[in-house]
Amino acid sequence: MKSYQGKTVYITGGSSGIGLAAAKQFAGAGANVAIFSRDQKKLDAALPAIQAMGHDRNPSGISDRVPVPGQKFLAVQLDVGNHTDVDAKMSATARDFGAPDVLVNCAGVAWCNYIEETPYEQYERMMMTDFFGVRNTVTALLPFMKERGGNIVNVASILGVIGVFGYAAYCPSKFAVIGFSEVVRAEMKKYNIRVSVLCPPDTDTPQLVEENKTKPPETRAIAGNTGLMQPEQVAALMIKGMEGNKLMIVPGFMNWLSWTLNRWTPGLVRSVMDSDAKKAQAKKGSGGQGSGGSGQNPRTP
Numbered sequence: 001m002k003s004y005q006g007k008t009v010y011i012t013g014g015s016s017g018i019g020l021a022a023a024k025q026f027a028g029a030g031a032n033v034a035i036f037s038r039d040q041k042k043l044d045a046a047l048p049a050i051q052a053m054g055h056d057r058n059p060s061g062i063s064d065r066v067p068v069p070g071q072k073f074l075a076v077q078l079d080v081g082n083h084t085d086v087d088a089k090m091s092a093t094a095r096d097f098g099a100p101d102v103l104v105n106c107a108g109v110a111w112c113n114y115i116e117e118t119p120y121e122q123y124e125r126m127m128m129t130d131f132f133g134v135r136n137t138v139t140a141l142l143p144f145m146k147e148r149g150g151n152i153v154n155v156a157s158i159l160g161v162i163g164v165f166g167y168a169a170y171c172p173s174k175f176a177v178i179g180f181s182e183v184v185r186a187e188m189k190k191y192n193i194r195v196s197v198l199c200p201p202d203t204d205t206p207q208l209v210e211e212n213k214t215k216p217p218e219t220r221a222i223a224g225n226t227g228l229m230q231p232e233q234v235a236a237l238m239i240k241g242m243e244g245n246k247l248m249i250v251p252g253f254m255n256w257l258s259w260t261l262n263r264w265t266p267g268l269v270r271s272v273m274d275s276d277a278k279k280a281q282a283k284k285g286s287g288g289q290g291s292g293g294s295g296q297n298p299r300t301p
């Protein structure tokens with residue numbers, strides 16, 4: 001990882017999981033780090049942990065973590081789905097804390113359910129957070145980033161390229177993130193703003209714990225196929241991919257294999273997933289939707 005001394009990094013969803021791991025790694029490389037999320041308690045707990053990473057003056061030897069002089073950290077409470085809030089708070093942060101050289105859009109929520117059991121509000125919540133959240137921060141910050149160039153990393157998912165059983169609300173939000181990112185890349189190239197999309201596999205974070213509680217058996221049977229990664233690994237590969245100016249960052253071998261197979265042989269991927277779903281349906285003995293999924297969503301909005 002290169003030095004980020006004197007650079008400013010914004011991370012939405014920086015209070016937990018992949019976003020928090022990335023915030024710590026950028027802090028360790030000397031960046032000024034601002035994190036954004038809703039829950040003030042989580043922000044208050046995350047900020048000292050990020051600060052404690054300081055700047056490692058001797059990264060390859062005995063740890064020597066001391067913040068670089070002037071290194072700054074900030075936590076801002078906001079809901080990325082609220083565009084008025086995002087416009088106001090992102091602009092104020094850019095003016096007072098400094099405009100971002102790197103923007104990581106990591107805020108997200110995920111629940112599964114059968115299509116016919118997914119309430120409208122759940123579609124709305126996932127689109128508002130996972131897609132509009134990305135749209136809102138990017139459009140709020142483009143005026144500042146256009147003056148200096150920089151990197152934007154939008155966190156999608158392998159479910160942003162593959163439509164998987166049980167993800168009627170989540171998949172569209174992540175497909176939208178990828179489409180939006182491709183447009184931002186094309187339009188912002190002349191301003192030296194580089195865009196990457198991270199497509200993590202299952203990653204050991206609080207979101208995955210919540211998501212697992214809502215998975216119908218068919219989804220459970222399919223979803224275990226891409227392996228489990230730690231947020232620190234995913235964050236490190238995200239930063240490496242961003243530094244290498246990759247558009248699509250797909251961490252993990254099984255995840256990359258699924259992505260590649262889906263690109264070249266989508267029919268094969270669909271038939272493997274259909275077969276996994278069919279086996280799960282046979283096992284539960286009901287043979288179909290609407291009977292035997294979690295049905296109850298513990299975090300239904």
Ligand SMILES: NC(=O)c1ccc[n+]([C@@H]2O[C@H](COP(=O)([O-])OP(=O)(O)OC[C@H]3O[C@@H](n4cnc5c(N)ncnc54)[C@H](OP(=O)(O)O)[C@@H]3O)[C@@H](O)[C@H]2O)c1
Nearest residue numbers: 013015016017018037038039079080107108202203205207
């Ligand atoms: N974990 C996985 O298996 C996995 C796989 C593929 C993709 N992803 C994606 O990776 C990203 C990070 O997920 P994670 O697993 O690291 O989840 P996580 O540990 O639950 O972290 C999610 C972060 O987003 C914030 N957040 C949620 N809704 C928000 C909102 N409306 N406004 C502002 N902040 C909000 C949360 O804080 P508050 O709740 O306090 O707001 C938290 O900081 C998400 O986009 C997720 O979809 C995760």
